[in-house]
Amino acid sequence: MAEQIPMTADGYQRLEESLARERDRREAAIEQIAALRDEESNLEDRNLELAQIDLQTMEARVLELEDVLARAVIVEAPEGEERVQLGSVVMLADEEHGRELRVQLVSAVEIDATADGPTQVSDDSPVGQAIKGRQAGDSVDVELADRTTRYVIRSIGAR
Incomplete structure (x- = not known):
């Protein structure tokens, strides 16, 4: 199959x-x-x-x-889910740069840069891999090209 x-x-x-x-x-x-x-x-x-x-x-x-x-x-992230999964909308804080990002974890085949709403993050991207399965309050380190960025997961919700 x-x-x-x-x-x-x-x-x-x-x-x-x-x-x-x-x-x-x-x-x-x-x-x-x-x-x-x-x-x-x-x-x-x-x-x-x-x-x-x-x-x-x-x-x-x-x-x-x-x-x-x-x-x-x-697959839809159920409302009130405690862990990041496919479909989850996650508020990430990049404290080093003083910014917050609202992202949605999606599969690689459905990424659409022109879609309205939160920025889509593929589940096989560095950010997607780092946040999948995590919960609010967790810190994740993500290697991006020439640097490592630390994000704190502020909240998890459904779209």
């Missing part, structure tokens, strides 16, 4: 929407290729070649999204 992919309900929904957009793009590309093929002068046209390459990329993305969604298992 294929490996299951845990993810949040929001992440699943975003991936479904992305799949729908990719399917629409693929259909438009197929129509464009058919139109270019109908014009005999375009049989060796560079536009036809580029459209076929784009179609292959779109088809690969559609297959990838279908696979991820087929293996997805929706």
